[in-house]
Amino acid sequence: MTEIKQITVVGSGVMGSQIAMVSALAGFDVYLQDINEESLKVAEDSLHGHINKRISKGKISLLEAEKAFARLKFVTSLEKAVAETDFVIEAIVEKLDVKRQLFAEIDRLAPSHAIIATNSSTIVSSKLADATNRPEKICNLHFFNPVLVMELVEVVKGPQTSDETADTAVELVKQINKTPILLKKEISGFVANRILGALIDEAIYLLENDIATVEEIDLACTKALNHPIGPFALLDLTGIDVNYYIRQVLYEETGDENQKPQKVITEKYLNGEYGRKTGKGFYSYNS
Structure with a gap:
């Protein structure tokens, strides 16, 4: 399996920002990328609010939170966000043409070993894979809202997804303290x-x-x-x-x-x- 050290999340909405946060809390170096600077600021403020509540409830320590934020970088540059990444999670708008354009750009900029996953539960990875030169490294990795709370993550193999990619994605889900289920076939909407x-x-x-x-x-x-x-x-x-x-x-x-x-x-x-x-x-x- 591919060893994951750095994670990139593209899209700083509610889902993307919280995916980035749980990854940082689990000890990974994380880039949260968005083309909109204001959206990144809103995401950062929102995450501080969520984490402060968890600190006040004794769910995490102040030190853990500080270390997580130190590992989490907010950037507008996609090139910078994926230059040394091992695993990309896309969490942008649910529009196929926009996602395909993004996947092609990530494929061009990211290292050849990097896996690219979509958080979408309706656009299956086989509709995105041929926009890249690494179809075997494309899969769905579907989180549930709110990501900081919900435990389940659906890993979905497309017909092009390699066993290694699926196994790496399942292991990553476990490493960020979530519970994975693996769908061996694509189906729109997945299970939940x-x-x-x-x-x-x-x-x-x-x-x-x-x-x-x-x-x-x-x-x-x-x-x-x-x-x-x-x-x-x-x-x-x-x-x-x-x-x-x-x-x-x-x-x-x-x-x-x-x-x-x-x-x-x-x-x-x-x-x-x-x-x-x-x-x-x-x-x-x-x-």
């Missing part, structure tokens, strides 16, 4: 989100047919099914815009009209009501 997707589809059906309210449906899931969070609160947390993009990808992939973003999701997307990140989604949030 396929199950979750069925739940969200049913929740939206109940809402759009005036059977119950957002609050009542979420209560049914938290109080009867013992879920930690209801489906609408979860959509607000992960981003209604993300759900919209995922449904669009599924529709384009399958041609199935049932895979299109539902009416309520489309309305909120067009209104810019993405959830917590915009202050309003299915619920309203104080800034």
Whole structure:
């Protein structure tokens, strides 16, 4: 297996920044790269907030936090971020053409031994691999939000992914103190989100047919099914815009009209009501 010493995360949103943080906390040298300087500043401030809360709760020590931040570098230069990297994790917008362009650029700049993984749960690695000259080193490495809390990571082999790449990815997940599962075949949505997707589809059906309210449906899931969070609160947390993009990808992939973003999701997307990140989604949030 490839020995991993340095990790690069591309994309400093909620997912990317927290992937970078858990990697740094585990002792790896990490670059968090984003083309937007302001986004990097927001990510750094957010991470300090999250880590300070964990310190106050006694989950980590101040020294551990300081060492992790010392290992974590925030940069706008992709070339600098991947120049000596061993493992790249892409966590940018869910748009295939943008990801393919990025993978081609990473492939050009990164060392030949480096593995390039996508955090996407809808765009499988076989759709990105041929944008590079290292298809056997391309895979999906799917984390769950919030990454600092959620334990599971799905490692997915595409038809081009080598056993060595998959084994290295699984081992890396363990080294950053997460729990891996290995999918030996590609399938859109993977395991957890396929199950979750069925739940969200049913929740939206109940809402759009005036059977119950957002609050009542979420209560049914938290109080009867013992879920930690209801489906609408979860959509607000992960981003209604993300759900919209995922449904669009599924529709384009399958041609199935049932895979299109539902009416309520489309309305909120067009209104810019993405959830917590915009202050309003299915619920309203104080800034």
